[in-house]
Amino acid sequence: MDMPKLLDGRLKLRHLLLVDALSRQGSVVGAAAALHITQPVATRSLHDIESILGVSLFDRGPRGITPTIFGEAFTTHARAVIAQLTEAGRHVVELADANRGTVIVGTHLAGSNVLLPGAIARLKVHHPLLTVIVREGTPEQLLTDLEAGRIDLIVGRLTSPTDDTAIRRNLYAESVELVTRVDHPLAHREDVQLEELRGFPWILPGVETVLRRELEEFFARNSLPLPENRVEATSFLTVRQLLVETDMIAVLPSLIPRDDARLTTLSITLDPIGHSVGITSSATRTSSPSAQALIATLESFAAELMRP
Numbered sequence: 001m002d003m004p005k006l007l008d009g010r011l012k013l014r015h016l017l018l019v020d021a022l023s024r025q026g027s028v029v030g031a032a033a034a035l036h037i038t039q040p041v042a043t044r045s046l047h048d049i050e051s052i053l054g055v056s057l058f059d060r061g062p063r064g065i066t067p068t069i070f071g072e073a074f075t076t077h078a079r080a081v082i083a084q085l086t087e088a089g090r091h092v093v094e095l096a097d098a099n100r101g102t103v104i105v106g107t108h109l110a111g112s113n114v115l116l117p118g119a120i121a122r123l124k125v126h127h128p129l130l131t132v133i134v135r136e137g138t139p140e141q142l143l144t145d146l147e148a149g150r151i152d153l154i155v156g157r158l159t160s161p162t163d164d165t166a167i168r169r170n171l172y173a174e175s176v177e178l179v180t181r182v183d184h185p186l187a188h189r190e191d192v193q194l195e196e197l198r199g200f201p202w203i204l205p206g207v208e209t210v211l212r213r214e215l216e217e218f219f220a221r222n223s224l225p226l227p228e229n230r231v232e233a234t235s236f237l238t239v240r241q242l243l244v245e246t247d248m249i250a251v252l253p254s255l256i257p258r259d260d261a262r263l264t265t266l267s268i269t270l271d272p273i274g275h276s277v278g279i280t281s282s283a284t285r286t287s288s289p290s291a292q293a294l295i296a297t298l299e300s301f302a303a304e305l306m307r308p
Contacts (some may be wrong), residue, residue: 172306
């Protein structure tokens with residue numbers, strides 16, 4: 001096929017935003033709603049960009065759309081362009097006033113209760129006018145947002161090594177514990193058996209997480225089915241409140257109960273389940289001064305957390 005002419009003026013930024021939204025939403029209707037345009041406009045714009053490229057970017061089906069190999073490849077490039085333009089705008093603002101920058105950090109359960117709040121509090125002491133925006137999400141959602149420049153970095157569990165798209169900095173290793181409220185019927189017992197736990201409701205991470213797969217393997221190794229009476233949640237506030245108010249059992253990073261007098265851990269260990277907590281940033285663009293300041297603060301605060 002001939003090389004598509006992407007610099008002749010026909011390709012617009014709105015085309016890149018649409019491709020990104022279509023890949024995230026999985027439907028033209030969802031993408032149109034996310035971009036605040038009508039469905040016919042979204043459909044027409046998709047036809048325009050496919051005509052420019054000379055290939056089909058998405059397969060249409062009864063349940064929505066899925067990217068073709070061309071769509072997956074072009075979405076990656078579209079997100080890189082969007083991220084660079086977003087960073088360019090913020091760079092100009094920070095050059096105009098270095099003390100009034102903004103850093104957007106994504107987080108999930110590991111690191112969200114102690115590490116990130118502590119680092120932000122320390123950062124604000126030295127940079128009171130620097131705005132920190134925190135966004136929660138699943139690891140997969142946050143990686144997509146990082147790729148598209150919607151966030152600057154992710155704080156949480158590291159599940160992959162550094163690659164062409166993301167740089168991962170390990171801050172500390174953390175065990176995973178079975179956590180309940182301090183006056184739970186099984187709390188403070190030294191002889192708790194795994195089979196006893198199945199009589200209580202559980203809070204489990206979502207099926208899309210690595211920890212969930214590890215828990216399924218843990219139960220399988222012990223010849224037990226996954227608890228049927230369960231809630232699936234990754235929001236720290238939701239999990240903590242459910243633990244405090246009910247007899248639920250949750251699987252959480254060890255720093256969470258250590259920092260909350262209302263929670264305790266059960267005597268059963270989940271070895272070999274554990275994880276590294278750290279920072280994930282983009283490998284394709286330079287971090288802004290604001291992001292660099294938060295990264296440096298996270299590193300120093302994490303070192304203090306791990307001191308005996």
